[in-house]
Amino acid sequence: MIKGIYTAASGMLAESIRTDATANNLANVNTAGFKKDAAVNKSFADMLISRINDGPVQPVGSVGTGAEVDEIVAIHTQGMMRHTGNPLDLAIEGQSYFAVETPAGVRYTRNGAFSRNSLGELTTADGHAVLAENGRLVVNGSSVTVSEEGIVSVDGIEAGRLRLAEFNDEKRLIKEGSSLFQDTGAGQKQATGLVRQGTLEMSNVNAVSEMVNLINGYRAYEVNAKAVQAHDQLLDKAVNEVGKI
Template identity: 60%
Template sequence: MIRGLYTGASGMIAETIRTDATANNLANVNTAGYKKDVAVNTEFGEMLLYRVNDGNNTQAVGSLGRGTQIDEIATIQAQGVTRQTGNDFDLAIEGPGFFAVETPAGVRYTRNGTFAKNVVGDLVTQDGNRVLGQNGPVRINGNTMTVTETGQILVDDLPADQLQLVGFADEQQLTKEGSSLYAAAPDLQPQPAAGRVLQGHIEGANVNVVAEMVNLINSYRTYEANAKTVQSQDQILDKAVNEVGRV
């Protein structure tokens, strides 16, 4: 009975984490370049039960599950829907790849191409981080900026720089840091990306609102079922202690 309490509680904890991930997806449905998270379950190791007090004729009863846990929060890097904005500083990547940006913590990567030009002419993110090209931070010393599908930057129709479009062999080793930024593991080396750049476009979040709402309801129902399991186990334990054992 005590084991049953822990099994039900593990399910409640797992569904709480899953609900947090789903709620975060819904909160970022309008965030450009956002990639949804999925909670991946795994079970605790099963326990093999045996009949006891049968003399030398001990027999296996069967296996018993001991609950569940969240193994990881996986990020789904599927393409989001692109929409046209008409703003020359808005850039979207169609296909694999990330923009490289300079932050106080080092180089980070993003799919959010909602860029702007700051007062000194640098191409920056919404948080003021400078976008990186092959020659360092991208500087727009002119009136117009044109970006080709390969990431070449033209300022006043003259070649100025080349965007750093990078990809990774294992994107699951990227870690979300907030503000649409990803950090790469120390042993994960960036490589040239095969995606193409769309100027005047923004990539939307790859979140399906209806599907996430269904997931949220399902998580709530599962949490509720586990909570009832804990309540039932508690009631049985109460009877075992206060009634069955009464002399």
């Protein structure tokens, strides 16, 4: 019975983590460039059950011993494109990423809601410099145009080419918050994405689907909680009633 309590409790913990991931997805449903997370569960090793004290030991089957969240992975499918008309809003059609400079090093993002700082440099909403192939990108002018290939022109003069990155294994991109990803060995390759000016890529979160996941997670948590309660009641009877006999 105690083993059953631990098994059900592990399911409660796993569903709690899954629910946290789903809630974070819903909180970022309107965040440009956000990539939703998915919690992947795995079960503990099954335990063999055998008959004892009744002649020769005979296997009668196996029983699960619990579950846990194996990993939380980001889903890198493309979100819906929304036209804004702002010349500093950029989106990528394809699997490429913008490279930005942060205090911790170069990071990558799909959030193209850029602005211009006091030095005329193109930056993210958090003030990180957007990188060109030859360094930071200065867009201090009255007219900024960006081609599909990422070539940035200011007042008709080419200012640089956006540094775009594409990866062989997107699972090796680790989220750091603020729609930033760190490359932990994803392996870069030739970028093939097309830049769309005056457009933002929205989150790839489907609010309705995530609400269904939230309800399913709650129900699974509730089932495990009732299992813990049932085992606790059986344990109470075993100690306080059967023990008297």
